[in-house]
Amino acid sequence: MxxxxxxxxxxxxxxxxxxxxxxxxxxxxxxxxxxxxxxxxxxxxxxNGLARSLRKSESKTIVVVLPNIDSTFFSDVVHGIEALAHKHGYKLLIGDTGNESSRIGSYFELFESKLVDGVLSLSSDIPESMIINAQGEIKLPIVIAGEYFSDIAVPTVHIDNNYSAKKGVEYLIMMGHHKIACITGKIENPVFNARTNGYKETMKKWKLPITESYILESDLSFISGYNLGRQLLSLKNPPSAIVCHSDEAAIGVLKIAREMQVAVPSELSVIGFDNLALSEYCVPELTTIHQPRQLIGETSMKLLLDILSGKKPNPEMTLPTQLIVRESSCPPPIDQRLQVDL
Amino acid sequence: MxxxxxxxxxxxxxxxxxxxxxxxxxxxxxxxxxxxxxxxxxxxxxxNGLARSLRKSESKTIVVVLPNIDSTFFSDVVHGIEALAHKHGYKLLIGDTGNESSRIGSYFELFESKLVDGVLSLSSDIPESMIINAQGEIKLPIVIAGEYFSDIAVPTVHIDNNYSAKKGVEYLIMMGHHKIACITGKIENPVFNARTNGYKETMKKWKLPITESYILESDLSFISGYNLGRQLLSLKNPPSAIVCHSDEAAIGVLKIAREMQVAVPSELSVIGFDNLALSEYCVPELTTIHQPRQLIGETSMKLLLDILSGKKPNPEMTLPTQLIVRESSCPPPIDQRLQVDL
DNA sequence: CTGAAAGCGCTTACAG
DNA sequence: CTGAAAGCGCTTACAG
The missing domain is CATH 1.10.260.40 (lambda repressor-like DNA-binding domains)
Structure with missing residues (x-):
């Protein structure tokens, strides 16, 4: 050469x-x-880009840490990141952790190795030690897309998971539902913790009982929705509505409901989360909470770009969500309806 | 540091x-x-990884060129690549081209820049000049996952697109269909070209007419399936079956059929391609052609690893597909049935 | 506007 | 088993 x-x-x-x-x-x-x-x-x-980077101490590369590249949700976010990164001459390294948090560390180390200039994490369960040094300062350019709770203001881009989850539950309650179940993600994940709290707080607010057998943890896949849906519908006192914290899980519920001949929405309302493209193509079309996935990606990247160019970034950005009402939800059967005093 | x-x-x-x-x-x-x-x-x-790479002339990184990271299909393949790459200490750079072939070049240049050790392309419409030098030799470690036609034996991992497409059409013909339409991808893409030829050759083999208005190009998205499905069903002589070269498009067809009150499968058979997870969760469940997506990724990476370690790789590997019969297909209405002489 | 020289941080023949 | 030295290919103060 x-x-x-x-x-x-x-x-x-x-x-x-x-x-x-x-x-x-x-x-x-x-x-x-x-x-x-x-x-x-x-x-x-x-x-030779290696020589240039070595000399200039910048790799023009960032690593995107993500729990699972398979997921439509994450690949949409990555798409948003990619668009902006490319425009600014940054390359993207894939940091798929395959849902094992043990692999997160190796991606953070790429920064020490000078192989990347910063980290954009779509995982939010990151040990604080990876982000903060002994003096309690942020030790590398990083933006987290998702919930992150810390004394230190780590730049974060997220939706209001708590509030968004509440909107869905409240909508069901307004229609008269009171037997509302919830299929959520791993509760140690701050995102799903926030959503589950949103669910519980809303139930509490309307003086509805919080039933343990109605709150189910899962990986939020199609098959989990399917299996946990069966579990819920087999209860001697089954719910009249199920809120799912992913569209995939909701679609799994739709499938088992059909098999068990439980009519959706007349006998069972189902709500998803994310508003993936496919939520409009399932039967019945899914009521869900829209998340601006690509915007989350772009905004995170913009923040990281700001940090990289020495600007003080907004420490936290909350992006709007939206309840999208489609066909999978309606008031419960008359005899199961709750009279709400407004 | x-x-x-x-x-x-x-x-x-x-x-x-x-x-x-x-x-x-x-x-x-x-x-x-x-x-x-x-x-x-x-x-x-x-x-310092940069210094090490510069000195050793290897970056332990490869770039995955892909048309579209949003697509479930590609992200599954990337998942397979990632798994094996990680095991061998290779990092993955994202080479999303956003369906614009103009951006492919910049990812190939990463090799000249020494930033990557090789290229794993999930795009198959690559100008030959990027792969072959003036002497007609392959000029960089590369594996293509998909169809690639060239005088030079570029290592390729693919399914038999032609044969797989044939299987679907033949299955429909065996059941008595003769008015079979086809929604395919961009025909300049060798993958869809091969599948469309499979469709045409099968029709010809069974002496069935090839109707131009029955063969539709698209981007194979949900919405395209929906729109082109309407177009086909609005024909004065509508098909009794539609083969789609993606599951998304097939699910789009399912939706418009429902809206137009065309019963699937009794009045219309629909076949997809890929066997995405969601094909089992739509209504009716989708008959489709299974592609081993993760295996395609792993096999491609294995081949690239071989090349990188100086072994002569198999120049071409064909992975098996499978027709998965589910609910969206059945014989056509009696009056539209074709008598096949076996 | 241009050149000579130093140096980014590592690894590896070479010699002992 | 270990050290001195060269060199990967670039960029950038420094001096002119």
Whole structure:
């Protein structure tokens, strides 16, 4: 491979001039610029990015830590990140943890290794020690997309998970539901913890009982929704509504309901979360909470870009969600309806 | 940041010894090894990956070029790649082209820049000039997951798209269908070209007419399936079956059929392609062609790993597909049935 | 506007 | 088993 040296020799200038002519054409004379450009072309020069990064101490790369690249949710967010990153000349390294938090550490280490300039984490269950040094300061450029609770203001982009979850439950209660079950994610994940609290707080607010057998943890996949849906519908006192903290789980519930001949929505209301494209294509179409996935990605990347360029970023950005009412929800059967005093 | 120099000073050895003690512990004396390890810990040493890569001329990174990270199909393949790459110490750079082939070039250039050791392309419409040099040789470690037609044997991992498409059409014909439409992808993409040929060849083989208005190009999204499905069902002579070259498009067809009150499968059979998880969760459950997505990813990565380690790889690997019969297909109404002489 | 020189941090023949 | 030295390919103060 050709190097600056080869170009310099052919153009009859120093390597310093080659470097300048290629990086800052305006600071060399037009005639040398031309000579260098021609020589670079002739020898088929292409700069060694490793050497450049080593010298400049910047890799122009960031790592996206994500729990699971399979998930439509995350790939949409990554798409948003990618769009903005590319525009600013940043490359993206995949930091898939396969849902094992043990692998998170190795991706954070890429920063110490100078292989990435920063971390954009879509995982929110990160040990504090990875982010904060002994003096209690943030030790690397990082933005977290998701909930993160800490004494230190780590820049975070998220939706209001608590409030969004409440909206769904409240909507059901307004229609007269009171036997409302909840299929959520791993409760140690701050995102699902917040949503589950939203569910509980709303039930409490309306003086509705919180039944343990109505609150189910899962991985929020199709199959989990399917299995836990069966579990709920087999209860001697089954719910009249199920809120799911993912669209996939909700669609799993839709399927088992059909198999068990429980009519949705007339006998059972089902609500999802995310508003994935497919939520509009299932039967019945899914009522769900819309999350601006691509915007979450873009906004996180924008924040990280700010940090990287030395600006003080907003420490926290909350993006709006929206309840999308479609066909999978309606008031419960008359005999199960709750009279709410407004 | 601490460097080898700092460790060397503290341990009282040379930088060469530090490097050896850390990379090949067995070639230094136990006592020095211990000193170095302790010193490294004390100063908080972490090796500079850029310097190492520059020196060793390998980045331990490969770029995954993919048309569209949003797509469930591709993210499953990437998942397979990731699993194996991680095991062998390789990092993955995202090369999302956002369906614009113009962006492919910049990802291939990462190899010249020494930023990646090879390319794993999930895009198959790559200009030959990016792969082959003036002497007609492959100029970089590359594996293509998908169809690639060339005089040069570029290592390729794929399914038999032509044959797989045929299986679906033949299955419909066996049941008596003859008015079979086809919603495919961009025909300039070799993958969809092969599938469409499979469709046409099967029709021809059974002496069935190939109707231009029955063959529709699209981006294979939900919405395209929905729109093109309407177009087909509005024809004065509508098809009794539609084969779609993605599950999403098939699910779009399912939706418009429902809205137009065309019963699936009794009045219309629908077949998808890919066997995404959701194909089992739609209504009716989708008959489709299974593709081993994760295996495609793993196999491609394995091939690339072989190339990277100097082995001659299999130039081409064809992975099996499978027709999965579910609820969305059945024989056509009696009056539309074709009598096939076997 | 240009060149000589230093240096980013590592690894590896070479010599002992 | 260990050290001195070179070098990967670039960029950038410094001096002119």
């Amino acid at each position: 050709a190097t600056v040296k080869d170009v310099a020799r052919l153009a009859g200038v120093s390597t310093a001039t080659v470097s300048r002519a290629l990086a800052n054409p305006e600071i060399v004379s037009p005639s040398t610029r031309e000579k260098v450009e021609k020589a670079a072309l002739d020898v088929g020069y292409s700069p | 601490a460097t080898v120099k700092d460790v060397a000073r503290l341990a009282g050895v040379s930088t060469a010894t530090v490097s050896r003690a850390l990379a090949n512990p067995e070639i230094v004396s136990p006592s020095t090894r211990e000193k170095v390890e302790k010193a490294a810990l004390d100063v908080g040493y972490s090796p």
